[in-house]
Amino acid sequence: MSSCVLTLLTKKKEVDSIIRDTIDKVLVLRFGKASDLVCLQLDDILAKSAREVSKFATVALVDIESEDVQVYVKYFDITLIPSTIFFFNAHHMKMDSGTADHTKWIGAFHRKQDFIDVVEAIYRGAMKGKLIVSCPLPPERIPKFQLIFKDM
Template sequence: MGSVFLPHLNTAWHVDQAILSEDDRLVIIRFGREEESQCMIIDELLFSISEKIKNFGVIYLVNLDKVPDFNQMYELDEDPFCLMFFYRNKHMMCDFGTGNNNKLNFMIYDKQELIDIIETIYRGARKGKGLVISPKDYSRNIY
């Protein structure tokens, strides 16, 4: 279970501190509910890549029921899970071709594919971009 091994942020203050504390790495936050199957799958995937991305990204998990503070602002309740990306206290947006640039809210099953997305967002963030184009168009993946 990936959610057991990845750090959880249990208050809005902890979320803010995690985002503020990183100067050089991308902060990846998975918002969701651990008991939902898609969330379990993405947590496993995140755990499996966490060591590979540790030099440029750090992953945290947030349970939407325990920390509801961001649900309305980012429309988080609509999805079984979502990944959001932050760099130097700035919300990083990514164009996946899905029409939603605020978050990744669709399933990815391939480790390298997720690493590529995170690396692309990190590189764009380092260049000062606020919106990054995903390495792949996911518009056909959405049902």
């Protein structure tokens, strides 16, 4: 269902283009696989929210199984999926959610309103010139994960 509503990006050129061309809106890029259950859950929330956030955000899916987008997978250190990355006017937006990684949202949102609240907080912060914003969600609705450091 979500792939019908949301744009699926499988090439580096497509990702470059959408990052560059999304102006005065938050760009939400979900990195994941269509076959993953948690990705499908998140995609459902994103698809249901896309119209409500369309005035201030654009949502797209990036297929990490595509060989052509591996440069982004490596650059953003996508080891856990789904990982959602936010941009505003081609600037990577970060969010302090009390987790070890401020560069991306790892996991699915618990409900549609959580996603809308996060995107709205990023948009408001970006409009004020901030590159990092505080997460508006209570700690119990932020997915917990364990960071694993390779080669240590």
